[in-house]
Amino acid sequence: xxxxxxxxxxxxxxxxxxxxxxxxxxxxxxxxxxxxxxxxxxxxxxxxxxxxxxxxxxxxxxxxxxxxxxxxxxxxxxxxxxxxxxxxxxxxxxxxxxxxxxxxxxxxxxxxxxxxxxx
Amino acid sequence: xxxxxxxxxxxxxxxxxxxxxxxxxxxxxxxxxxxxxxxxxxxxxxxxxxxxxxxxxxxxxxxxxxxxxxxxxxxxxxxxxxxxxxxxxxxxxxxxxxxxxxxxxxx
Numbered sequence: 593x594x595x596x597x598x599x600x601x602x603x604x605x606x607x608x609x610x611x612x613x614x615x616x617x618x619x620x621x622x623x624x625x626x627x628x629x630x631x632x633x634x635x636x637x638x639x640x641x642x643x644x645x646x647x648x649x650x651x652x653x654x655x656x657x658x659x660x661x662x663x664x665x666x667x668x669x670x671x672x673x674x675x676x677x678x679x680x681x682x683x684x685x686x687x688x689x690x691x692x693x694x695x696x697x698x699x700x701x702x703x704x705x706x707x708x709x710x711x
Numbered sequence: 712x713x714x715x716x717x718x719x720x721x722x723x724x725x726x727x728x729x730x731x732x733x734x735x736x737x738x739x740x741x742x743x744x745x746x747x748x749x750x751x752x753x754x755x756x757x758x759x760x761x762x763x764x765x766x767x768x769x770x771x772x773x774x775x776x777x778x779x780x781x782x783x784x785x786x787x788x789x790x791x792x793x794x795x796x797x798x799x800x801x802x803x804x805x806x807x808x809x810x811x812x813x814x815x816x817x818x
Contacts, residue, residue: 697745
């Protein structure tokens with residue numbers, strides 16, 4: 593069964609760039625879409641964007657100007673960069689797999705990592 | 712952007728009760744509606760995909776129905792372990808969106 597694990601700093605200063613990596617194990621990163629979703633403390637889920645293993649991406653327009661998602665198939669990893677962060681970007685960030693095609697459900701999720709934006 | 716509105720926001724239920732959660736989309740999404748369960752301090756878990764298809768390993772008491780704009784998640788014979796927040800999610804159009812969540816409390 594595929595497993596996903598987020599890694600990266602848990603604390604980021606305002607105006608800086610949040611960087612997270614998701615390592616995929618138990619399966620290949622090829623032939624799937626891979627997504628980032630975030631959840632502010634006590635709130636609901638927000639889709640950030642996804643990337644195909646070939647590198648094509650789609651982003652949430654609300655974050656598009658600040659988001660970059662990339663993939664490294666040689667390491668079975670994909671990454672998230674969110675620039676110019678503010679306190680509103682404080683959230684648990686999940687990496688996840690979109691099963692089968694980009695119009696299907698997110699079927700596997702990482703455990704999530706809390707990123708706090710604070711000076 | 713497609714807005715998904717769940718009802719109710721909160722429900723307190725007793726074990727063995729039957730629970731129904733609804734999700735209404737702001738425009739037709741066919742059957743591209745999925746349901747997730749999230750327990751405290753855990754990541755979401757897929758229960759139902761494409762409105763009515765049970766995901767692997769999900770107990771049979773969970774079922775889904777609907778198409779177009781109106782969808783339902785049903786939990787038959789609720790168990791204590793079903794205490795969680797449930798979210799619907801659409802994969803028809805960009806950006807992908809989630810409902811606001813329905814929190815189930817077990818009495």
